[in-house]
Amino acid sequence: MIILAATPIGNLADASTRLVEALEEAQTIAAEDTRTTQRLLAALGITNRPRVIALHDHNEKDRADDVVEIARHGDVLLLSDAGMPTVSDPGYGVVAAAAAAGVTVTAIPGPSAVVTALAVSGLPTDRFTFEGFVPRKPGERARMLAALDAEPRTMVFFESPSRTATTLHAMVEAFGPDRRVAVCRELTKLHEQVVRGSLSEVASWADDGVRGEVVLVLAGAHRRASPFAEAVTQVGALVAEGVRLKDAAGEVAEATGHSRRDLYQAALAARK
Numbered sequence: 001m002i003i004l005a006a007t008p009i010g011n012l013a014d015a016s017t018r019l020v021e022a023l024e025e026a027q028t029i030a031a032e033d034t035r036t037t038q039r040l041l042a043a044l045g046i047t048n049r050p051r052v053i054a055l056h057d058h059n060e061k062d063r064a065d066d067v068v069e070i071a072r073h074g075d076v077l078l079l080s081d082a083g084m085p086t087v088s089d090p091g092y093g094v095v096a097a098a099a100a101a102g103v104t105v106t107a108i109p110g111p112s113a114v115v116t117a118l119a120v121s122g123l124p125t126d127r128f129t130f131e132g133f134v135p136r137k138p139g140e141r142a143r144m145l146a147a148l149d150a151e152p153r154t155m156v157f158f159e160s161p162s163r164t165a166t167t168l169h170a171m172v173e174a175f176g177p178d179r180r181v182a183v184c185r186e187l188t189k190l191h192e193q194v195v196r197g198s199l200s201e202v203a204s205w206a207d208d209g210v211r212g213e214v215v216l217v218l219a220g221a222h223r224r225a226s227p228f229a230e231a232v233t234q235v236g237a238l239v240a241e242g243v244r245l246k247d248a249a250g251e252v253a254e255a256t257g258h259s260r261r262d263l264y265q266a267a268l269a270a271r272k
Contacts (some may be wrong), residue, residue, distance in 0.1 A: 002098050003066070004091060006084040006110030010189035010213070011074055012043055016186035018108045024048045026077040030055040030067050032090050050077075060090045064097040071103050083112050088132045088158055103105075108147045114156050117215035120194050121182035124220070128154040134167045134216075141167070145174035150221050157216040161185070162199045165208040166201035171218065175199060180219040228266070231256045235267040246269075 008014040023029075023041060031037035037052055044109035055063055055078065063240055077087050079093060080243060084107070085091030098105050114130050131148070134157050135141045148155060159167050159227045164183065171181070177200035186192045191212065195202055199218075218220055226234075232253050238248035 001095060001104035001106055001179055002071050002077050003075055003104065004085045004095070005077055005079055005100055006108060006112065007040060007079055007082055008188070009082045009111045009113050009186060010192075010230045012123070013202045014111050014188060015040075015044055016108065019110060020044055020046070023050075023079055023110055024051040027074050028070055028076045030076055030078045030094070032056050032080045032085075037079055038081075038211040046090050055090050055094065064093040066095045067094050068101050070102050071098065071099075080085050083114075084110070085111065086183040087114060087130070093141065109197075111188070113158070113213070113215050116187050117182070117184040118156055120152065120184060120187075121183060121217035122196055123180060125154065127152075127220075128156060133158045134163070134170075136163065138170075142174070145170060148172060152220040152222075154220050155218045157218065159214045159216055161210040161212060161214050164214050164216070165203060165206035167216070168199060168206050172199045172203055174219070175221075179221075182217040183210070184215045184217060185210060186217065189213075226256050226258075228262070229257055231258050231263055232266045232270060235263050235266055236270060239267065239271075 003022060005019055006170055008212045011023040023044065023046045026048060029037060029050050031052055031054060033056065034052050034054050053067070055067060067076055078091055080089035080091065083089065086095060095105050107226050118125055118128055125143065129151065135144055168181070169181070177198060181197070181202050182201055183195045183206065189212070195205055197205070234252045235245070235248045238251065239245050243251070245264060249260050249267060252258070253263055
């Protein structure tokens with residue numbers, strides 16, 4: 001099988017017992033950076049000397065089938081440099097190939113910069129979206145942010161420290177100065193820091209320079225209520241499709257911010 005194993009994102013003590021056991025028993029490791037993996041083995045005191053093969057962004061497409069074939073005859077432990085493989089890291093191509101070939105894929109869960117940053121951000125955690133790395137080119141970055149203008153869920157981004165200020169200022173342009181944001185840097189490490197505030201406040205803070213690994217957590221957009229009459233029409237359309245009136249009113253209320261009760265009553269009156 002293919003075993004996706006989460007590795008520490010900063011603090012070595014976060015290595016799980018299952019991870020250590022898997023490293024001790026592994027015969028083959030597919031690693032994003034073989035040198036990083038060798039350092040991890042040494043730091044954890046692993047005496048096992050498995051076969052370590054490179055699997056990174058530049059060769060995963062070509063090597064995915066080879067890794068799956070190896071997994072037919074023995075387990076392959078798949079590691080990224082930090083956190084869970086496949087999440088803005090290599091591994092997705094191998095998992096897709098394994099699924100297509102009927103090879104089992106499992107995971108050893110553990111540290112994740114995405115979930116850790118979300119948890120400490122102070123922003124809503126009930127619904128969120130992970131957007132990965134922000135594009136480097138200004139035009140692509142602007143288009144990405146514009147497409148997220150109405151996204152109501154909390155958004156999580158990865159960013160390099162050298163581009164954090166630029167991205168925050170681009171977010172000010174895209175979302176306005178008052179949207180709440182948290183910059184989470186060096187998570188789980190000695191100099192961990194979470195800076196919270198409005199986009200304009202945090203962008204000004206970042207102008208002095210940001211160091212270390214960075215995750216940005218941005219508040220979602222407030223719901224924009226459509227005209228009440230339009231919302232009632234939406235309820236009616238859902239009912240026409242077979243949705244119960246009560247459920248239709250609740251769905252449209254959630255989407256528009258209008259009162260569920262008012263929508264229900266208005267739609268009921270319209271039917272008469």
